[in-house]
Amino acid sequence: MTDDRLSAPAAFRNRDPILDVLRTILPVRGTVLEIASGSGEHVVHFARHLPDLVFQPSDPGIDERRSIAAWVADSGLPNIEAPIALDAAAPPWPIAHADAVVCINMIHIAPWQATQGLMRGAAAILPPGAPLYLYGPYRRSDTPLEPSNAAFDASLCSRNPAWGLRLLDDVAALATASGFASPAVTPMPANNLSVVFRKR
Ligand SMILES: C[S@@+](CC[C@H](N)C(=O)[O-])C[C@H]1O[C@@H](n2cnc3c(N)ncnc32)[C@H](O)[C@@H]1O
Numbered sequence: 001m002t003d004d005r006l007s008a009p010a011a012f013r014n015r016d017p018i019l020d021v022l023r024t025i026l027p028v029r030g031t032v033l034e035i036a037s038g039s040g041e042h043v044v045h046f047a048r049h050l051p052d053l054v055f056q057p058s059d060p061g062i063d064e065r066r067s068i069a070a071w072v073a074d075s076g077l078p079n080i081e082a083p084i085a086l087d088a089a090a091p092p093w094p095i096a097h098a099d100a101v102v103c104i105n106m107i108h109i110a111p112w113q114a115t116q117g118l119m120r121g122a123a124a125i126l127p128p129g130a131p132l133y134l135y136g137p138y139r140r141s142d143t144p145l146e147p148s149n150a151a152f153d154a155s156l157c158s159r160n161p162a163w164g165l166r167l168l169d170d171v172a173a174l175a176t177a178s179g180f181a182s183p184a185v186t187p188m189p190a191n192n193l194s195v196v197f198r199k200r
Helices: 009-025 041-049 062-075 112-125 147-159 168-178
Strands: 030-035 053-056 100-104 131-136 184-188 192-198
Touching (some): 009 041, 009 100, 009 184, 009 192, 030 041, 100 112, 112 131, 112 168, 168 192
Parallel strands (some): 030 053, 030 100, 100 131
Antiparallel strands (some): 131 192
């Protein structure tokens, strides 16, 4: 029997700091759509610790969706839906409603069109007041990039010139234009940020 489970070491390191923030911003009940679920390790961890929420994982990649399904089956958890194929940049999204949207480490590892689609798509399915949670490394207009993030940015750009760390102000401007309020920003370990937008 094959094992489709992929593993991302960073997901193991950041899942608890992210969960700590999610506990403070997610609704008590409802559906949480995860964009770019990747291996699926995050969604299983969050669903295990937030059993009153239903999680909907997604990813455009077939290997990623197989991995998510395998981790979910392995977990035996009842509050995770089967992964759906969702490219943030391709409207309309194949889901009509969510009570929260979570997107971890996608914005810098995808072309800018994915961020544009993320804002448009999340705004279309979230009710007023609902959160859009982003996690990852960003550029700040008032601070030079930390050496580790500068090296990461250079390696991303060498892999794909359309990738790279985004300026938080640009992401926030896009969000505002799409119908979100100004973000609440929380520094996270290893020079990452949690960025929470609320639908106006
Ligand atoms: C670095 S991985 C992060 C995976 C997971 N969120 C994590 O933190 O472990 C980036 C993910 O973004 C997904 N991705 C890339 N472009 C995307 C797009 N346009 N829409 C949705 N997901 C995308 C990839 O398939 C991949 O799973």
